[in-house]
Amino acid sequence: MRVYEMTSKTVFLLIVLGSIVTIVRGIDDVFPFSSYSMYSRVFEPDPFFVQHSVIVELPNGDIRQLATDLDIGPFWGASFREALLVENDPNRIKSKFESAFEWLNERRIKRGKAPLRSLRLYRHELPWSEFVRRRLENQELRSLYVENSILRLEVRGAE
């Protein structure tokens, strides 16, 4: 019994002391094994909303935002973007982007689908007043990204 009680007390102290140290020192990614700075920064993006978006060109030429319906699991749209841009190193981002394109197409081919034509990373700055909170259609996407955003990266498949 003594061992059980000592173990329980040790684990309790480990949790509390570990958490206090990370909270006080502002360490986000060590204990308890996860970042806690969620939504903690002041978010005043006036006057522009700046965002990176990943756009795919489907085999028929339509363009879509990369999202779960394009079989990108275990990622989803935002988590893919976060993983892609987590390191601010253009070479790393490029390498990830190219391998992701290959990976997504391998998946599509396995499922009997035609491969994607291209994968693009756009950076767009949008006045908040023009921010649309709904899913955009092909033409709207084309207007927002292809015509009015900065193309940062593009990977194209064999024509």
Add this chain to the structure above:
Amino acid sequence: MTRFWNLVLGLPAAGSSEFDERRESFNLAICRIVYFSIVFLTMANTDYFLRWREVPESFWFPRGVYLFLSSPISRDWVTLLFYVWQLSTVFCAIGFLYRWVAPVWWLSCLLVTTNGHSFGYQGHVFMPVVLAGLPLALAQASRVLSFDSWLARRLGRSPKVGSALGDRISIRSVQVVLVLAYFAAGVAKLRHGGLDWMTGDTLRNYLFRSSVIYSDTNALAHLLSLNDRLIRFPILCNLLAFFAVITEVAAPAAFFWRRASYIVIPLIVALQVGIFFTMYVRFTPYLALVAAWINWHGLFRWKESQNAQLP
């Protein structure tokens, strides 16, 4: 030192006679059943953590126990660990060979979930649940209401003598993880955002953006799109921001004062539900931690007394 542990245990400084083994082992056993059932239903039941083995190696961005690995562990290892974790979660829920299986469960759980967080996307939902699993995995949580206790009775073995103190500390450890997770989130907001986080448009802007950022997740919450309604009322957004930060910062009060827990824990659950319907982040695994805040023994005793009053 005794005063410190009495505080941790939620007892008066001079100790208390209300501390009894039957109650503690019952509470711990129910906590075990609920915790592992929720972990199974919300984490281990899908292939989410298994699918990280398919992600290209170039995305490798090691966290936690993998910090020293320059490349991901092999796919076969991920597969093996995942299925060990999945199966052991069920075993732990039913209390099957718990003493041996539970530590294996925790280790496999830690490795599988950390692997899922080592490709550049750091979620906030799973890891506190994993941490809370450590005290449970090392606790004697299968003395009652388990396959192990049933088997011991069938074989005519005398029931194991437990330790109410050890049981109580194990449950309190799970409780403290929940309050510290929220406390840390509150402190982070005050540290990085300060009062501006509550008085400015920060929450409103997060709500404004969330429909787009999370457009392809949690379809149920998108049916209501409560954030679209809330952003029309900036003052309401400020009030919600105050509510969120105060609830988070006050979370430790629940640990030290039982009466405070009756208010703070439901508020934390309300916060989780609110976040789901406005920011599209699902915190259902956290319900595994909420289980430790319920006095299951008291609840069953109350139910029994209600039944006894029936004619």
